[in-house]
Amino acid sequence: MISFKHVTKAYNEENIAVNDVDFTVEQGKIVVLLGPSGCGKTTLLRMVNRLESITDGEIIINGENSMDLDAIELRRKIGYVIQSNGLFPNMTIEENVMLVPDLLGWSKKEKRERFTYLMKLSGLDPEEYGKRFPYQLSGGQQQRIGVVRALAADPPVMLMDEPFGALDPIIREKIQDEFLQIQREVKKTILFVSHDIDEAIKMADKIVLLRDGEIMQFDTPSEMLAHPKNEFVSQFFGKDRAIKSLSLHTVKDLQGIIGLGEVDDSIQDTKTINVHQDLRNTLSMLMNQEADQVIVTDDEGERIGSITIDLVQKYLHFEIKGKLSVSQEG
Amino acid sequence: MERWLNFLEVNASRILELTVDHAILVTLAIVVALAIGIPLGIYLTTNEYLAGVVLQVASITLTIPSIALFGVMIPIFSLIGQGIGFLPAFVALVLYAQLPIIRNTYTAIKNVNPEMRDAAIGMGMKTHQRLWRVEIPNALPVIMAGIRTAVVLNIGIAVIAAYIGAGGLGVLITQGISRGDNYLIISGSIAVAILAIIADAFLLMIQKFFTNKGYSQVTAER
Ligand SMILES: Nc1ncnc2c1ncn2[C@@H]1O[C@H](COP(=O)(O)OP(=O)(O)OP(=O)(O)O)[C@@H](O)[C@H]1O
Ligand SMILES: [Mg+2]
Numbered sequence: 001m002i003s004f005k006h007v008t009k010a011y012n013e014e015n016i017a018v019n020d021v022d023f024t025v026e027q028g029k030i031v032v033l034l035g036p037s038g039c040g041k042t043t044l045l046r047m048v049n050r051l052e053s054i055t056d057g058e059i060i061i062n063g064e065n066s067m068d069l070d071a072i073e074l075r076r077k078i079g080y081v082i083q084s085n086g087l088f089p090n091m092t093i094e095e096n097v098m099l100v101p102d103l104l105g106w107s108k109k110e111k112r113e114r115f116t117y118l119m120k121l122s123g124l125d126p127e128e129y130g131k132r133f134p135y136q137l138s139g140g141q142q143q144r145i146g147v148v149r150a151l152a153a154d155p156p157v158m159l160m161d162e163p164f165g166a167l168d169p170i171i172r173e174k175i176q177d178e179f180l181q182i183q184r185e186v187k188k189t190i191l192f193v194s195h196d197i198d199e200a201i202k203m204a205d206k207i208v209l210l211r212d213g214e215i216m217q218f219d220t221p222s223e224m225l226a227h228p229k230n231e232f233v234s235q236f237f238g239k240d241r242a243i244k245s246l247s248l249h250t251v252k253d254l255q256g257i258i259g260l261g262e263v264d265d266s267i268q269d270t271k272t273i274n275v276h277q278d279l280r281n282t283l284s285m286l287m288n289q290e291a292d293q294v295i296v297t298d299d300e301g302e303r304i305g306s307i308t309i310d311l312v313q314k315y316l317h318f319e320i321k322g323k324l325s326v327s328q329e330g
Numbered sequence: 331m332e333r334w335l336n337f338l339e340v341n342a343s344r345i346l347e348l349t350v351d352h353a354i355l356v357t358l359a360i361v362v363a364l365a366i367g368i369p370l371g372i373y374l375t376t377n378e379y380l381a382g383v384v385l386q387v388a389s390i391t392l393t394i395p396s397i398a399l400f401g402v403m404i405p406i407f408s409l410i411g412q413g414i415g416f417l418p419a420f421v422a423l424v425l426y427a428q429l430p431i432i433r434n435t436y437t438a439i440k441n442v443n444p445e446m447r448d449a450a451i452g453m454g455m456k457t458h459q460r461l462w463r464v465e466i467p468n469a470l471p472v473i474m475a476g477i478r479t480a481v482v483l484n485i486g487i488a489v490i491a492a493y494i495g496a497g498g499l500g501v502l503i504t505q506g507i508s509r510g511d512n513y514l515i516i517s518g519s520i521a522v523a524i525l526a527i528i529a530d531a532f533l534l535m536i537q538k539f540f541t542n543k544g545y546s547q548v549t550a551e552r
Contacts, residue, residue, distance in 0.1 A: 051452055075454035086449040090467035100453055 001027045001189055002048060002157060007057035009043050009213075017043040019213040020057070025206075028187040032200040035210035036236075041193040044210075045159050048191065049078045061157060076100055079150030079158035079188070084166045086146050087134040093145055094130040100153040114152065121182055122148045140171040147179060151186065161193045176202060197237060201225070201247060209233055222248050242316060247280035251296055251307060254279060254315045260296055260305025272297050275304065283312050337513045345502065349521050352498035355416070355491065356484045356529075359423035363480060367428050368473070371435025372461065381436060388429040396490045399425070404494060419488070419496030426487055427480040434476025438469030474537040478530055485526045489518075499525070 002025040009018040018040040025031040033041040046052040048059055050071045059066045066074060087096050095102075097118060098111045106114070119126035122144045134142055143164060150158055164172045176199065183190070194200050200207050201221040209216045209224065209232075216236075217229045225245040228234035237244060252275045254260070272295040273282055285294055286309050293306040338345075374381035391399075403418035412418065442465050450460045466473075492500025499522050506514030 046452075049452055051448065072454050072456060075452060080449070080452040082445060082449055082452070084445065086445065088446060088449075088464055088468075090464070103454060103459065 001025065001060075001062055002191060003060040004044075005058045005060065007044070007047065007059060008055050009040070009047060009052060010055045017213050018047070021208075021210075021213070021215055022057075023208055023215065023218045025189055025191055027189055029205040030183065030190040030192055030203055032192045032194050032204035032207050033210060034194055034197070034200040034204075034207050035216075037195065039210040040213040041195070041210060042161055043213075045161055045191055045193055048157075048159055049075050049080060076104060076153065077155050077157070079152075079155040081146050081150045081158070081160040081163040083162045087142055087149070089134050091133075092130065093132050093134065093137070094126075096134065097145060097149045097152055099149065100155075104153055106153075118148045118151060121151075121185075123178065140167055140175060143167060143175060144178070147175075147182075151182075151188075154186075156189060158188045158190045160190060162195070163192075164199070165194075165196075172199075179203075197244065198247070201244060209236060221245075243280065243283070246283060246312070246316065247278045249279045249315070249319070251275045251277055251279065251282055253319075254307070254311065255296075255305070257319060258311065258315055260307055261293065261311060263295060263303055263306050264293060267291050267293060270295050270306075272303070273307070274299070279312055279315070282307060283309070286312070334513065338517070341517070345499075345517060345521055348497065348499050348501055348518075349525060352485070352488055352500075352522070352525060353529075355420060355496060355498055356423065356481065356488050359420050359484055359488075360427055360477070360481055362420075363424045363427035363431055364477065366424070367431030368435050371432040371473075372439055372466075374432070374436045375439045385429075385433055385436065388432055391425050392429045396422070396426070396487045397493065400490060400494050414495040416496050418494055419491035423484050423488060423491070427484055430476040430479040430483065431473075434479075435469070435473050438472035438476075439465050441472070442468050470541060471537065474533065474541075478533045478537075481529050481533060482526050485522060485529060489522055 004021050004023055007018060007021045008016065010016045021044060023031070033044060035041055043052055047054050048061070048066065050066060054067070061069075061074070061078075088099075091099070094115055098106075098115055101111050101114060115130065116126045119129065124141060124144065129137070129141070129145075134145070137145065143166070147160075147163060150160070164175055167175065180203065192203055194203070204221050206218060206220055207224055208218050211232055217224055217233045219227075219229075222245060224233065225237060225241045225248070228237065228241075234241070251260075251273065255275065270291045270293055271285060271289060273285060275296050275298050282294065286292070286307070293308045295303050296305050296307055298304050370384070374384055394402075399422050400418065403422050404413045407413050407418040407421075446464060446468070447460065450464045455463065488496075488498050489500035489503060492498055492504045499518050502514050502518030502521070506512065506516075506518060
């Protein structure tokens, strides 16, 4: 758990990067710091592992005030992933990944086992990649190693500063999925910086939306999309925030509320979609094909119904717009 | 050509002996220069103000003509009865070697990617761990380049040391000039050139040996 208690950071008198920030990252959850460039996301993150000093307020990590801890020990207990070039080019992948365990004095055998386990998690072969140097890996592989390295000593807390920022969109989505998969298993307390709205919606249990160092809203992604607290928040998520919020709902959610359509066998060449797919992807699939329906299948591949643009729209209206209109009245 | 071979036959052992003297003088000077220059260069990365001063002084030293610097050494070392010979030449060479060594060490460490340094601190490395595991390994190619410059520079300058009685291959050249003996001049010059080429190739080999694939690639990209 990481608690920010009225945290302020002033680089100098005029330059207040973070102003009276107060929120908590619960045990095992991902909180995404989101906001425009220069709003103080990186500064906030770096105060946690004391790469930046705290001007006012305090940060409590798993019950201990960060300033009461030894900086070196604190950092070794916090996994830290930075945007790019975080890997050391003079070390092999294995040396890179096992750096913190090495600093902590683990035995050779412990390190070896942990390395094998971590590489399996990341889907890279430990034998093949362990002896390579960072330049011998693709950008996506390097990024995975960056994440795995932060997990090496099994730290309870992770700080991730735009870890997937340098990747192209397709690889980025893939690595996001992989990471969420890993997180389900390891359940770390994570503070994650992003300036990509879609990434934040996808990764976050809760989002902290910042502007000029101040919190504009601290909420779950769906709450923030449905009930933006002020003009800045609704502007930030844009006019298409209803569509964005579709990515938080699956075909299964729709099925549960308004039900799926019949399968029309007269239509040729319709595509199929898994019932756990999110509605945003479903919608774009529907809009990119000739036929006006997509067949929905369950995990066994059985056809369980069909979905159309009309159905998505209906769902959007009842489920999401309904909430939106409430917020506008309130 | 025959006379040339004749000359070599008669003088080979002397040339070899002077080459060894030359190499010893330069090697000792470089070893001492490294012992001073590398720690100093590393220390200067933590002290901006001192870095400016030291690099300035070292640059000025390098612009002093070698014959003049050797000249200055004589009266100074006369005070301890060592006015001419090995010691003043050795001290002058140490001074000349400082600039390339200090400057390259300083810039190489300074230029280590700040994100890499940040990652090292953020992962909980202590200052000396960061220095040995990250900064020095990544700075090594540039530091080695500085050492090679210093060695080649010193081999050339040590020729002048013959004028203050420090021996070495300069002896052949100065004798050749005073006697008007072209064979002496040419064989001295060629020996100096060969010594420099061999020394540089040897250092390059060491550099390759100590540089693993990871950072040889990094330097190739620079
Ligand atoms: N070392 C520093 N000294 C002075 N001001 C700084 C320093 N680092 C950051 N700032 C200022 O603090 C503010 C917040 O910077 P920060 O890096 O936290 O922004 P960010 O939200 O991470 O932006 P980005 O999305 O561009 O990475 C900016 O106005 C920046 O100019
Ligand atoms: Mg930033």
